[in-house]
Amino acid sequence: MSAIASSKAVTVTVNGVEYEREVEARKLLIHFVRDDLDLTGSHIGCDTGNCGACSMIVDGQLVKSCMLLAVQADGASIETVEGLAEDGELTALQQSFSDHHALQCGYCTPGMLMSATALLRTNPNPTDEQIKKALQGNICRCTGYWNIFEAVKAVGS
Ligand code: FES
Numbered sequence: 001m002s003a004i005a006s007s008k009a010v011t012v013t014v015n016g017v018e019y020e021r022e023v024e025a026r027k028l029l030i031h032f033v034r035d036d037l038d039l040t041g042s043h044i045g046c047d048t049g050n051c052g053a054c055s056m057i058v059d060g061q062l063v064k065s066c067m068l069l070a071v072q073a074d075g076a077s078i079e080t081v082e083g084l085a086e087d088g089e090l091t092a093l094q095q096s097f098s099d100h101h102a103l104q105c106g107y108c109t110p111g112m113l114m115s116a117t118a119l120l121r122t123n124p125n126p127t128d129e130q131i132k133k134a135l136q137g138n139i140c141r142c143t144g145y146w147n148i149f150e151a152v153k154a155v156g157s
């Protein structure tokens with residue numbers, strides 16, 4: 001019987017930068033990005049796909065990166081919260097979060113920003129219901145949902 005490879009070479013592009021690393025086959029994408037690539041903006045709240053703190057955009061699709069293995073992302077183009085601002089300029093959404101006090105402890109914020117970014121790309125003028133639906137996979141333990149909703153709505157309207 002042939003041995004199962006325990007690690008694999010993985011190449012990903014994260015926020016426009018290409019990385020190639022040898023990765024343990026069982027390593028989750030969120031752990032790979034945080035621990036191997038030192039991009040710690042994406043958070044881990046549950047590791048079970050419930051909280052949304054680890055949300056990233058992978059090949060244009062919003063994903064919870066604790067639900068993917070790093071090896072499954074081989075060849076992918078990944079966006080994390082670190083890639084939103086350009087040359088120190090906040091995106092309109094990030095500025096709106098600041099303007100609307102849409103963060104308290106900030107733990108959920110990277111995931112909220114990625115979910116809302118994915119929404120606004122495909123639907124620049126979402127309805128209230130569409131905003132709520134887009135954020136329903138993201139938990140804010142500080143319960144700051146209203147201000148987060150208002151921040152997204154201000155950008156979308
Ligand atoms: S850490 Fe991925 S959904 Fe909570």
Ligand code: FES
Nearest residue numbers: 104108140141142
């Ligand atoms: S601001 Fe604290 S978890 Fe959302």
